[in-house]
Amino acid sequence: MTGHNPGMNVTGHTRRPPSIRDVATAAxxxxxxxxxxxxxxxxxxxxxxxxxxxxxxxxxxxRNATALALASGRSRAVTVLTANTTHYGYASILQGIEEAARAASYAVGIGVLESADEAAVTAEVRRAADAGGGLIVIAYDPAGVGALAAVPAELPVVGVVETPASPPRGDRPWVWTDDREAAYQATRHLLSLGHATVHYVAIPSSTRRTSARTSGWRQALKEAGAPEPSPVQGSWGPAGGHAAGLRLAEDPAVTAILCGNDDLALGVLRALHDAGRSVPGEVSVAGFDDAPHSAYLTPTLTTVRLDFTGLGRAAFALLHGVLEESAQIAPHPVSVPELVVRESSGPPSA
Structure with missing residues (x-):
């Protein structure tokens, strides 16, 4: 007796391909x-x-992908779900995952989350789940946060998150960078130079809540008794920083600016140059991440270094342990921020 094939309907027309859930039901x-x-x-x-x-x-x-894996006795593959593959933090995390996976003889597939739409995210998660193996989800944006929440509870997964304040549900493993502490350090540095306050150009938040970077900036201002200016919303790239920088350059009271990443800082530096305001003579600027180009800007950029590549390696190591049934499921902070002081920050002019 022939069993029902979920890939065909009664008229013989092709429907969706069978999923891992169909296999579970049939078995x-x-x-x-x-x-x-x-x-x-x-x-x-x-x-x-x-x-x-x-x-x-x-x-x-x-059949084509899974049969080969079964023939060798193990699927040595992981899938990374991410909304971005080019920005420095994302790309460096991917690099770390791939380096660690290659050392363990695992292949890495990448699923790009092109939209934060719930249906689109769920479909991408399903495709990744049906491929077998385990998942790593970079949850630095709404699409990534949605994907991590949509992963079935039975599937091995590790989340890469920006803060432990909102970890994945249940006992799922996750790794994180202390973005709050990093922003706190950078803001404290600028205040220690004598600036009355520090303005902030923000990257998009991963959720509707205040981002960890914004929280760290606010904490430093509050502890110093400094006024809290309204954050200026930027984007991920230099164009957003340039637009925000032109806006801030119009206010002569602005003497210090913290940017949510180094690409925003690049745009802010250009905007201040275009507006005729010197750095650091009139305005100090600090970035975030310590991207490679930050040491070669004019002036060189004060920033906060985060080890994204190490974070990627740790994410794979944690997932590898889950797949091999040898890992302890626990939060795994790996990237301690390091303030890197360069030419773009200095005391305010008299």
């Missing part, structure tokens, strides 16, 4: 058990493994 096991079979875990009983393999064969689930 009478959990989603997690199917994932373990695909990944070759020795903890699965032989009878259960054979039942899952039979369901995979009958349904034609990912």
């Amino acid at each position: 009478g096991v959990s989603y997690q058990t199917v994932s373990r079979v695909i990944n070759g875990h020795p903890s699965v009983k032989e009878a259960t493994r054979e039942r899952v393999l039979a369901a995979i064969d009958e349904l034609g689930f990912r």
Whole structure:
């Protein structure tokens, strides 16, 4: 008797391809058990493994990709879900993941989250889940946050988040950078030079809540008893920084600016130059991330260094431990911020 193939309807027209959930239903096991079979875990009983393999064969689930993995006994692959692959932080995290995965003989696939729309995010998560293996989600933006929340509970996943204040649900592992402390250090540095306050050009927040970087800036101002100017919303790139910089340059009371990343700072430096305001003579500028170009700007950029590549390596190591059943599930802060003082910051002019 031939079983039902979810990939075909009664008229013979093609529907969606069978998913890992279909395999679990057909085999009478959990989603997690199917994932373990695909990944070759020795903890699965032989009878259960054979039942899952039979369901995979009958349904034609990912025959080309999965059959090869099963033939070798393990799917040595992970998928990274990210909304961006080019900005410095994202790209450096991806670099770290790929370096660590390559050392462990794992392949890395990348799923780009092109929209924060719930349906689009869910579809991308489903595609990644159906590929087998584990997931790493870079949750630095609304699309990434949505993707991390949409990952089925049974799927091995590690989140890369900007703050431990809003970790992934349950006991899922995650890694993070202390963005709050980094912004706090940069703001304290500018205040220590004698500036009355520090203006802030913000990157987009990952959620509707205040970002960790904004919180660190506010904390430093509050502790110093300094006025809190309204943050100027930027973007991720230099164009947003240039627009924000032109706006701030119009106010002669502005003597110090903290930018949410180094690309914004690049735009702010250009805007101040265009407006005829010298750096650091009239205005001090600090960035965030210590991107490679920050040491070669004119003037060289004061910034806060975060080890994004190390963060990526740690994310893979944590996921690898989960897949190999050898990791302790716990928050894993890895990137301690380091203030890098360069030419763009100095005391206010008399």
